């Protein structure tokens with residue numbers, strides 16, 4: 001009887017927890033610093049994409065799989081940049097979306113094994129980084145008066 005009592009309590013409590021104003025999405029916890037996100041996740045992913053393009057595109061299934069992995073990493077990294085605690089004022093979200101968009105485009109090219117479309121994304125990959133850095137890394141891109 002006791003076990004059943006606890007069980008029914010749990011059943012009653014669960015929906016209450018789910019419907020709080022904050023919701024379960026608020027339970028995430030950023031781990032990486034901004035610099036770690038750049039150095040350990042975003043830069044390696046974009047670098048590998050640019051390298052394989054420079055070598056003429058992925059040449060077998062393993063390389064296409066690596067390309068898709070890097071492309072998805074880049075795309076979802078854009079979302080990581082939008083998390084509370086990381087997001088900043090101004091154009092930040094717009095800039096981070098450039099990563100989501102170019103990563104998604106590269107992923108689609110990877111699914112289609114379309115090396116030409118992939119090669120055409122080089123400048124967009126670069127622009128996704130520079131656009132944000134110009135605004136939010138003033139030590140690297142000093143504002144010219």
Ligand code: HEC
Nearest residue numbers: 034035038042043046081092095096099128129132136137
């Ligand atoms: C939405 C903004 C944003 C985007 C998009 C972005 N970055 Fe960054 N990046 C930053 C900020 C802010 C810093 C400064 C981090 C710090 O020093 O705390 C930074 C720093 C860096 C650093 C230096 C980290 C260090 O050691 O201090 C590298 C490398 C880097 N970014 C690579 C990239 C690459 C490659 C891309 C594109 C594929 C990219 N970033 C896209 C905002 C962005």
